[in-house]
Amino acid sequence: IAGITQAPTSQILAAGRRMTLRCTQDMRHNAMYWYRQDLGLGLRLIHYSNTAGTTGKGEVPDGYSVSRANTDDFPLTLASAVPSQTSVYFCANSVDGTDTQYFGPGTRLTVL
């Protein structure tokens, strides 16, 4: 059982380019989350989805968009990447919005 997979593992991107980070789960959990992790800061929530078809904004949503067309997939899109979006991005899930969160392996993104 893979749990949560994320792709790509790492990416170097030119500023201004569009980029989609993929997140797929095989756990059939209702809730999914996108976080970014920067040195010296705690994990910060970008967007979340409590169930397929619904999404919500987290603490740092600007410059990012998400969709949740089905239970398993929760892609994160950077419409026009900027250097401040250089970070490690983690996708997570939970059975529902009140349960323990489990994390995917992460995507290391560098925007130049």
Added chain:
Amino acid sequence: GQNIDQPTEMTATEGAIVQINCTYQTSGFNGLFWYQQHAGEAPTFLSYNVLDGLEEKGRFSSFLSRSKGYSYLLLKELQMKDSASYLCAVRDQDYQLIWGAGTKLIIKP
């Protein structure tokens, strides 16, 4: 604002005991989590406290005092593989997780 405080770094000796503290100020409280994160890897769940007191799970224990806004993670019989960052997170009134910056634990032989 919401705030989670934990020490940036701690050092301990293999075989010893270490206590990692976490204090919090959040809008509401719906539980406190501890996660372990090895360098370059994803956070993994360690423990959950919602009521005051101590939760023990093998070599790891977690304590909560809601009145003091305080928790600690106690690691016993330290092993080299326990070298990692330990993340404290509080679930607020909206059921969002608020994360501390993490405590990097260095284990020396």
